[in-house]
Amino acid sequence: MDKIDEQLNNFSQAEVPIGMHQFVMRRINYKKLRPVFFITFTLLMLNFITIVWHINTKLIDAEFTDIMKDFFEVFSFNFSFIKTIFESFFEIISPLLLFSAVLSMIGAIYTGKKMNFYHFSKI
């Protein structure tokens, strides 16, 4: 029995397959990042809905094409052009669009901060 004991005590161990360690770490990182992706996607969707709603109600209903036509009609390098640019800008950019921009920014900052914890495997 001693010989068997000796052999059993010296069981050889196979090496771990290449890529197994990294695969586990990738899957775990993904698990950790999934809620962040969900929040980011929700923010992007909100942003998209805001823009679509804005274009639909404010720009199309307010004859957006006419605004743009006026804008190009006065296209010349003089003071009236600059004045028109400012006027048109504030006519087009409503508080709603600013809200949408803020949403995007919050999304970007949140994702950027959370992505920081992504753990790069040391092996």
Add this chain to the structure above:
Amino acid sequence: MQNIEKMDKDILIRAKAGDLDAFEYILSFYEKGVYNYCLRILKNPHNAKDVTQETFIKVYTHRKLIDPEKNIKTWIFTIATNTTYDFLRSKKRKNEISFETENETILAFKAYYPEEGLVSDVNKALEQINQEYKKVLLLFYQQGFQYQEIAEILEMPINTVKTHISRGKEQLKDKLKNYLA
């Protein structure tokens, strides 16, 4: 017999809190043992790799259950054993085992354990003994667990563990009688 490596309590606390550095340390520490345990049971390197990966993903998912006061190795091997059972059950359900040619499995297995002589014969004999005895022998000799820990992993009474080890060795002795004569 190998000594059971004790994991630092601080690392376990950090891993429990979701620290990936700590988790990666645990992974590096036990992946080889778990992989070899799965390889011996499943006799297929690809399946052993899949089950080992699944085991560690489960360890991370259930990290809240880590008890820093206890030996995490026992808990990891309990998960590995259950994952192996699940894998074998699902394979049996899909009838995949019957499609695998025995030769392919043996060839792949030999590539991992290329020893000659008595070592090779012990490995071969181990494949021929009762699967329950084999599991207990692997945990006792290959992984260095104590009787109590094996009883926890395999959810069986401690006396059954002792009986399995003794009977497993008897069966091995019987298979290797030519060498031992």
